[in-house]
Amino acid sequence: MQGRIYYNTPDPPRYGFYCVDLRTGETIWWRNSTGYNLTAARAGYGNIVPAPYTPFYIQIAAGQLYDYESPNQHGVIPYLWGWGTTGWRGEGIYYTQAYELFDAVTGNWILRFVNALTGTTVFGPKGELLVYMLGPSWVAMWNSSKAIPPGEPVGSGAWQWRPPLGATLDWRNGIQWNVTVPALPGQTLVKIHRTDFRIDKDGVIIAYAVPANATFPVPFTEVGYNALTGERIWVKTRERNIAAANYPILWYGPAGEGVYTFYARETLRWYAYDVFTGDQLWVSEPQDDSAWNMYTYGGMASIANGKLVVAAFGGYVYAYDIKTGHRLWKYYVGPSGLETTSGSWPFYQPPTIADGKVYVASGEHSPNNPMWRGGKLVCLNLADGKLLWNISFFGVGSTRGGTAVAEGYLVALNEYDSRIYCFGKGPTSTTISASPKVAATGSTILIEGRVADESPGAKGAPVVADEDMTSWMEFLYMQKPCPSTIRGVAVTLKALGSNGKTIEIGAVTTDMNGVFKKLWTPPAEGEYTIVATFEGSESYWSSYTETAVGVVSAAAAGAGVSSTDVYIVAAAIIIAAVIIAIAILKRKQK
16 A cells, blocks of 8 residues: 555564565564454364464454545545454354554554454445444444544534544444344355355345255355345355355355356356346356366456456466356466476466456465475466466465555565565666767767666666566576576667757667667767667666767867877877987987
């Protein structure tokens, strides 16, 4: 947010979080979160071992840009939210949480919410943090803008956004609505999980339920709720079987553009449904290029620009038309031989889609040590799936993602070296010089200079051609061997004469050290400003610089103005001295 990256301390016991400058990688601040210890008795949750428990500290769960507009205040305010488990409700379905609010500019703690419930979090049209919750016969929605009271209860303060510093607030005061819906006869809504239901941007909640005390596999029921009112709008019983109660949370895919999706790993097919009616729209052809695609999760997909894009475990990326299910293209990362167990480099994260491009990195859930080699972060053309570039990379595993795009930069965590990488156009600098600075008419001057990378991580390195970017970046940042040959970039040279006319000197290409050179003969006497311009590329921003030379007549140059002519005059003087010496010697001989 606002040119900053926020991430949590990755090492156990995992307390504290960082704020880093997006463009430079410089750490702006780190905040210690040990004051927000949320250690809880989590016995009964799956297979978690009973007490004693490892302390659990608040970590950043979401960033927020809240647009507050009133007759008395206007503007967008950045916040960070953290939440974590503090105990279990008696129902055994929902567990309570504490929500912590932090200032995104400084990282300072602002306030805390208690008596909170879990749910699925999304953002409203003004950036409000919304939490949707489902029960056996009710639907509720919590709104952060309702939970935080105005600056004053009456008067102008009622139109001011002033979160009370250091306060402990009751989370339940932010429940915007809680409605009762008919129960499903013989059906039990499965325990709410972050991915148990999808909230489409058009405002429909998708949930699922299974028969009470059922043995699996069983058919299951899906339900659609109006996200604005909680009203139940449709109920559908699916004929697909599921193997266990919690499995659908893994197989539900993304929702968007009026469609929600589900991946059936048994058949390697994708199913798409209308969010407003629950009706099935299409079933895809099987992703049977690799049997390893059965390990694809529903979360390993994204919807954008009318396409469902899937990163599959078998090393494939697929794109489908979101309305028809027609496969538009597929990309294969290639065979890995014996390097990996699957015979290819698996993808294991949802694609990040931006600016007509698809970004996805190789990875897996639990790689062996040492990690397999050859993983790539790939950039594909969204329109046709063609590879635009790739680089050595091991992406964040599971369906947590691992890449983000903001302000023209791609940020990703590389698990090969546990470093965050930022990809984008790098700033450059161009230098130039000319010699001699003053030359005689008809003389040739040498123009030379250099184009350098000014990125914080490669400052002073030569700028190279886009075609060689992968091997060059791997050398600069990843300790790979230096390429034996590297192509440079084009630099245009122009001269602006004292008469106001522009002369095209020509284009030159830098060498692998970023250096360029050009011999040039100025056409006439006068002062010249020589301009060197690097126009930029897909990898670098442009830069330019200039220098000046003067051209004088030969007579003026003979006055010692030109260093070349100084040598000529000096030689003439030496010759004259020799002639005089010979004459004197001959006179003595007479």
